[in-house]
Amino acid sequence: MTATVPLKDLAEVIRSKNAGPYEITFDVMFTDADRYAHVRDSGVLNPTALASLYSVTESDVRTCQFFEPALAFKLTLVRHGDQGSIGERDTFGAQQHGPLLDILVPVPAPAPGEEARS
Amino acid sequence: MSASLPIRIFTPQGMLGYGYDLADFHRTVEEGVDLIVVDSGSTDPGPYMLGLGKTLVTVESYARDLRPMLRAVADHRIPLVISSAGGAGTDEQVARMTDLVDRLADEEGLSLRVVTIGADMPADVVADRLARGLIEPNVRGELPSEKDVREATGLVAQMGAEPFLEILATGEPFDVIIAGRAYDPAPHAAFALHHGVEPGIAWHMGKILECGGACAEPKGGGVVATVYRDRFELSPSGPAQRCTPLSVAAHTLYEKSRPDLLPGPGGVLDVRACVYEAVDERTVRVRGSRFLPSDHPVLKVEGAAVVGHRAAFIGGIHDPVLIAQLDTFLERVERQAGQLHPELAGGTASLAFHVYGRNGVMGPLEPSTAVPHEVGILGEVTAESPELALAICTTVRIGCLHLSYPGQMATAGNMALPLNPMESPIGPVCAFTLYHLMDARDLDLFPVAHRQVGRIPAEEATR
Numbered sequence: 001m002t003a004t005v006p007l008k009d010l011a012e013v014i015r016s017k018n019a020g021p022y023e024i025t026f027d028v029m030f031t032d033a034d035r036y037a038h039v040r041d042s043g044v045l046n047p048t049a050l051a052s053l054y055s056v057t058e059s060d061v062r063t064c065q066f067f068e069p070a071l072a073f074k075l076t077l078v079r080h081g082d083q084g085s086i087g088e089r090d091t092f093g094a095q096q097h098g099p100l101l102d103i104l105v106p107v108p109a110p111a112p113g114e115e116a117r118s
Numbered sequence: 119m120s121a122s123l124p125i126r127i128f129t130p131q132g133m134l135g136y137g138y139d140l141a142d143f144h145r146t147v148e149e150g151v152d153l154i155v156v157d158s159g160s161t162d163p164g165p166y167m168l169g170l171g172k173t174l175v176t177v178e179s180y181a182r183d184l185r186p187m188l189r190a191v192a193d194h195r196i197p198l199v200i201s202s203a204g205g206a207g208t209d210e211q212v213a214r215m216t217d218l219v220d221r222l223a224d225e226e227g228l229s230l231r232v233v234t235i236g237a238d239m240p241a242d243v244v245a246d247r248l249a250r251g252l253i254e255p256n257v258r259g260e261l262p263s264e265k266d267v268r269e270a271t272g273l274v275a276q277m278g279a280e281p282f283l284e285i286l287a288t289g290e291p292f293d294v295i296i297a298g299r300a301y302d303p304a305p306h307a308a309f310a311l312h313h314g315v316e317p318g319i320a321w322h323m324g325k326i327l328e329c330g331g332a333c334a335e336p337k338g339g340g341v342v343a344t345v346y347r348d349r350f351e352l353s354p355s356g357p358a359q360r361c362t363p364l365s366v367a368a369h370t371l372y373e374k375s376r377p378d379l380l381p382g383p384g385g386v387l388d389v390r391a392c393v394y395e396a397v398d399e400r401t402v403r404v405r406g407s408r409f410l411p412s413d414h415p416v417l418k419v420e421g422a423a424v425v426g427h428r429a430a431f432i433g434g435i436h437d438p439v440l441i442a443q444l445d446t447f448l449e450r451v452e453r454q455a456g457q458l459h460p461e462l463a464g465g466t467a468s469l470a471f472h473v474y475g476r477n478g479v480m481g482p483l484e485p486s487t488a489v490p491h492e493v494g495i496l497g498e499v500t501a502e503s504p505e506l507a508l509a510i511c512t513t514v515r516i517g518c519l520h521l522s523y524p525g526q527m528a529t530a531g532n533m534a535l536p537l538n539p540m541e542s543p544i545g546p547v548c549a550f551t552l553y554h555l556m557d558a559r560d561l562d563l564f565p566v567a568h569r570q571v572g573r574i575p576a577e578e579a580t581r
Contacts, residue, residue, distance in 0.1 A: 013368065018162055019375045021550050022257045029368050055483050062257065067377035069392055070367035074377045078258055084164020085425060085549040086500045087470040091164050095479045 004104035007044075010035045014100050018093040019076060021083035023062060026097055028073040036071040042105050045073055053099050075100075123346055125152045125313050127306055127323070130340035130355065132330035134158040134200060135175030135183055139339055142355040146342060147190045154187055155305050157328045158215070159202025161420060161553070162373075167205035168272035169422035169548030174205035177218060185222055191293050192228045199282070199295045199305040206420075207299030208272050209238040215296050216571065223572025230293040230572050235281045236565045237274045237298025239419055241267050243561065244552070252557035253419070257375075262421070266551035270421035273552070274299040278383030278417070279320075281564040282308030290568070298564070299420065301383050302328035310345050317409035321387045323350040325380065326369055326404075333369035334359040349405035351397055361402040363394035383418070385411040414559050421552030426468075426500040429511035431541040433518060433533035436492040439525045440532055444473065444493065451517035459510045467501035467510055495533065497541075504543050511541045 008014060013029040028045070030036035039045065047064040051057060056077055063076035084091045128151040131138040135158070147154075159167070159174070166172055173180070184200075191198045204211025212234050223230045245267045247253055255261050267273070277300045285295065286308065297305065303324025310320035323343045331339035331354045340355035352361045370389055371377040380387040388408040395403045435441060448471050456463030474494035477484035497514050501507040519533050 012364075017373045019373050020257075021161060021165075021553050023375055025373065025375060027368070027371060029364070031364060053485075063376050065377060067371065069389070069394070070371055070377060071364065072368060072371060072377055074371060076375045080258075082165075082425075082549045083161075084166065086428075086468060086547055087498065088164070089472060089479060089481050092162055096483075098480065099483075099485050 002106045003109040005107050006101060007039065007103040007105055008101040010039055010105060014097050016093055016095070016097040018079065018083065022079050024077050024079045024093040024096060025063070026075040026077075026100060028075075028100065030071040033071060036066075036068075038107070039073070039105055040066045044103055044105055045075070050075055053103070123313055123315070124344045125310065126150060127153045127155060127309065127327060127343045127345060128340065128355070129155050129157075129306070129327045129330045129342075130187070131156060131183065132328070132332050132338075133160070133174070135179040137179070137183065139356060140186060142339060142357070143186055143190075146340065146355045147194060147196065151196060151342060153197055153199070153309050154190065155199045155201070155309075155327065156183075156187070157202055157302050158200050159205050159207045159299060160302075161550070163205070165422035165548040165550045166546075167211075168208065168274065168420060168550075169424055170546060171208060171210055171272065172205070173211065173214070180215070180218055181222060184219065185226065188219065188222055188228060188230065188294070189226060191230065192226070197293060197295070199297065199309075201297040201300040201305045202302070203296050203298060206272055206422075207237050207274055207297070209236045209298060212236060212296055212298045216569070219294060219296065220571035226572070228572045229570060229574065231291060232294045232296060232569050232571050233285055233292045234567050234569070235277065235285075235295065235297040235300075236567075237277055237300070237563075239273045239275045239563070241270065241273055244273065244419055244421075244556065247556050254555040256554055262552045262554060266421065266423070270423050270551055271548075273419070273421045275417040275419050275556070275558075275563060276301045276383060277304060277564045278415075279304050279308035279311055280384075281566060283312060285566060286312040292568070301418070303382065306343070313345075314347060315345055316348055317385070317411070318387065318407035319345065319348060319350055319405070321382065321409055322370070322389060322392070322404060322407035325387065326352060326366060329369065329372070331356065331359060332372065333366050334361050335365045337365075349403055351401055351403045353401045360400040363396055363402055366402045366404060367392075367394045383416065385409050414557065416555050417558040417563075419552050419554055419556045420550065422548045423551050424546045425549045426502060426547045427504040427507045428498065428500050428544040428547045429504070429507040429541055430499065430544050431497045431511060431515040431535070432537060433495045433497070433515070433535050433540075434492060435495060435533055437528050437532065438491070439527060440523060441489065441491075441493060443523060443525075444476075447521070447523050448473075448518075450523075451514060451521055454517050454521065455510060455513045458513050459506075461501060461506060462510055467499065467506060469510070469514060470498040472496040472498065500547055504545075508541065508543050515541050
């Protein structure tokens with residue numbers, strides 16, 4: 001029996017930021033090694049799903065990588081448009097993380113996110 | 119800088135001019151540090167600083183933050199490095215920062231030996247290297263044109279550690295280095311390298327320190343690195359803050375494309391074998407970082423130019439009938455404005471609506487389809503002249519205010535306008551026209567100059 005928990009209930013930090021004017025990078029960071037491993041092993045954070053989530057082509061996904069030493073996952077996308085120029089919406093790229101918050105991660109029922117949070 | 123290892127490097131804030139806690143600053147300096155480094159620039163705020171020569175904060179903010187640092191330089195003989203001076207690190211911004219340091223030193227009764235490093239790039243050099251295929255496409259696969267190079271109003275390169283190392287190698291004493299555009303970790307790394315620190319440790323320490331206490335919990339303020347040959351230890355300068363293995367590891371991958379390999383001038387920082395250990399409740403030890411040197415020097419060249427002039431208005435819409443048909447309404451406003459201004463219809467001018475409360479932040483990528491009870495509209499018009507931008511912006515604002523729409527009940531006006539005048543010129547709009555890696559073999563860049571600022575020393579005055 002499985003349930004799902006939104007990523008925001010398992011991670012400690014979910015953020016976006018420019019990596020130079022031509023890339024935007026997203027970090028998902030964990031304080032708990034078990035949760036990190038669980039999200040990694042769930043496979044939900046994969047290039048195909050994330051490209052679809054952000055309506056970009058998979059070739060725009062430049063990094064989609066778990067990094068154990070920091071208990072972190074990093075996604076880096078090509079940034080389109082001209083940073084800080086005509087039509088800019090987010091000069092620092094710091095408010096593009098929203099869609100990641102609600103990615104559903106399968107967990108064994110009952111959801112450990114509810115138990116471990118207490 | 120005759121200190122032997124370990125050396126203690128202090129960065130009191132992540133960005134010069136953003137303010138910092140003076141009690142934390144003075145306590146940290148009293149505890150003993152060998153060097154103060156503060157970053158003053160970034161490309162993150164966009165291209166306007168490079169394109170227009172504007173600074174990131176006002177001169178008053180720079181003066182407020184610099185004055186205690188200059189006093190510490192004089193009272194404790196601690197060298198200070200200001201890098202990427204003024205925001206973009208152009209030669210003009212280096213000169214203005216040097217003038218400010220001169221004025222502050224004079225007001226404080228100090229005499230300081232200042233070394234400046236220029237980072238302006240001659241357009242001829244870049245154009246020549248572009249023609250010879252020595253500039254790499256950016257991550258989008260784009261190369262600049264020769265016109266981009268020639269017409270850039272600001273053109274700089276990010277210096278690596280070398281210019282700082284050359285200054286240190288001369289042994290000539292100095293109090294303040296004011297550097298133009300630099301790779302953010304370069305000054306910290308250079309001082310560590312000069313003292314025999316392993317390159318991986320030196321660059322990793324620089325990468326963490328350049329953002330000040332951003333590596334701490336809660337983030338903010340300053341941070342001190344105690345640097346040994348094969349490791350460094352980080353402690354935040356705020357007593358209520360902590361550096362933890364996770365906070366430092368997390369900051370290592372901040373604003374970088376990859377979490378494991380961090381390329382910069384001179385090579386790649388490899389943090390795959392890195393170990394982060396808690397020394398005590400607020401101090402973290404980092405070791406295991408490696409540096410993979412590149413086989414030839416490569417520099418990142420940054421260029422910006424003015425691409426138009428902008429005017430804008432802000433308004434709010436609360437009427438549910440209009441909100442329900444907002445997209446078609448805004449298309450009609452644009453079409454009508456295009457009939458009055460052929461530049462808009464023809465594409466030499468542009469209009470962008472940012473609809474806050476709906477998708478102002480994410481635009482077409484916004485996943486939410488919820489219907490808001492009110493929206494904010496930022497109308498952004500860009501044209502070839504400030505006058506035309508304002509004229510089109512006025513037409514668009516009037517259209518948003520008065521154009522009729524199906525089912526309209528509120529016939530007196532469509533939009534709540536908070537500002538008066540209701541539309542405003544915003545000024546020139548810039549764009550990065552270069553942000554590219556260039557083969558830097560056989561180039562003599564980053565000129566160094568020495569000068570005395572502030573009060574002339576008594577022995578010289580009486581000589």
